[in-house]
Amino acid sequence: MSQRLRVRKGETLLRPGDSFRTLFAIRSGFFKQVHSMANGREQVTGFQMAGDTLGLDGIGSGQHSSSVVALEDAEVCAMPFVQMEALAREMPPMQKHIHHLLGREMAHERSVMLLLGSMSAEERVSAFLLNLLQRLQQRGLSASELVLRMSRADIGSYLGLKLETVSRTFSKLAAEGLLEVDKRHVRVVDNEALQRTGRGLAAA
Amino acid sequence: MSQRLRVRKGETLLRPGDSFRTLFAIRSGFFKQVHSMANGREQVTGFQMAGDTLGLDGIGSGQHSSSVVALEDAEVCAMPFVQMEALAREMPPMQKHIHHLLGREMAHERSVMLLLGSMSAEERVSAFLLNLLQRLQQRGLSASELVLRMSRADIGSYLGLKLETVSRTFSKLAAEGLLEVDKRHVRVVDNEALQRTGRGLAAA
DNA sequence: CGCCGCTTTGAGGAGGTTCAAACACAGTGG
DNA sequence: CCACTGTGTTTGAACCTCCTCAAAGCGGCG
Secondary structure, three states: OOEEEEEOOOOEEEOOOOEOOEEEEEEEEEEEEEEEOOOOOEEEEEEEEOOOEEOOOOOOOOEOOEEEEEEEEEEEEEEEHHHHHHHHHHOHHHHHHHHHHHHHHHHHHHHHHHHHHHOOHHHHHHHHHHHHHHHHHHOOOOOOEEEOOOOHHHHHHHHOOOHHHHHHHHHHHHHOOOEEEEOOEEEEOOHHHHHHHHOOOOOO | OOEEEEEOOOOEEEOOOOEOOEEEEEEEEEEEEEEEOOOOOEEEEEEEEOOOEEOOOOOOOOEOOEEEEEEEEEEEEEEEHHHHHHHHHHOHHHHHHHHHHHHHHHHHHHHHHHHHHHOOHHHHHHHHHHHHHHHHHHOOOOOOEEEOOOOHHHHHHHHOOOHHHHHHHHHHHHHOOOEEEEOOEEEEOOHHHHHHHHOOOOOO
């Protein structure tokens, strides 16, 4: 039922306007999701890694509304949505699964809304790191060390900050002894303090 | 299958932690949806009116994550979700309908993310008004005049601004000749200019 | 009338942005 | 091998938007 697909770093898997036909389960790699506004401005709305699902936007309209770009070489599984719907009609667990996926997506968007609506730059960056670390830990990786796959500009766009502010905030958190930062390599030194700062963002 | 329910102004229809069992279709009235963060801060995440659906959050976790409060006397239809799921298995149109509802909810949250992430106060307030007006128009009401059901504080919370900023922005838009504002009564004078300012937020 | 909730307006201050310059690093071609 | 270029990051200084604190106005209701 599902077909593997390779996506190279920098390539675009989905574009706004593409008709909604398949979901993609990420087997490996790292993606960013970018939305464009009517006035031309762009904004990163999410980062997806192995185990996450791509393409859920557009389930309502039948058209994708965002572009999805690989930030490193990746492999995905294409799952035709009509087949998933058909399965859902016969197997309630599949129906539950789809609803669960949609629920998670909505929960993520909600948590970003809260972050953008009421957190300071320092809180946003902390919450962002904690969220990434938690998701990496769920996948069996370190909970205190990570390599950022995205640029400062991408992080800033996602967090509603300018790239300079993101950079300054990393420096500040490092100066305060919460992190060690070297370009895209980040190590958490004081996890508790980081939690204290960035608490508020929910899971995946 | 569905049961009517009256909710008086100020009453809470759903609370965070309530188990997810039923969706509510609004027959009349006006609601706000409020989310709380781990750190105690609160934020309005949406306003719902007649024809909108309440309770879609919690479809993933089985628990509601927000409270829903009536901003005026209202009447809603309770629809047990297990029955909707059962129907969806037998009738593809019902399945489509559920997916459509979820898609709309996600689209709304996305549009608010974009608003919060990259628009100025003036743009946010304009986009907010345009969105409300559009939804009122879809319901057969005036596209140029409305009575706000929510306070400046609620608007501010929703738009990621302080209530004073919302008030000032209304005054500014009025001074520029785009609006006439008298407390909660708003009339659009220059719709084009308002569109020019607030474009970027998508539908419902 | 007098209180209370909501709104408006002002003045001052803080957090983020903007503009600019310098640095690090990888890839390229001479 | 090394200058050369391009992209991404860091840091500084000045500015601007929005926030904070404060006071006053409006309107409804007991």
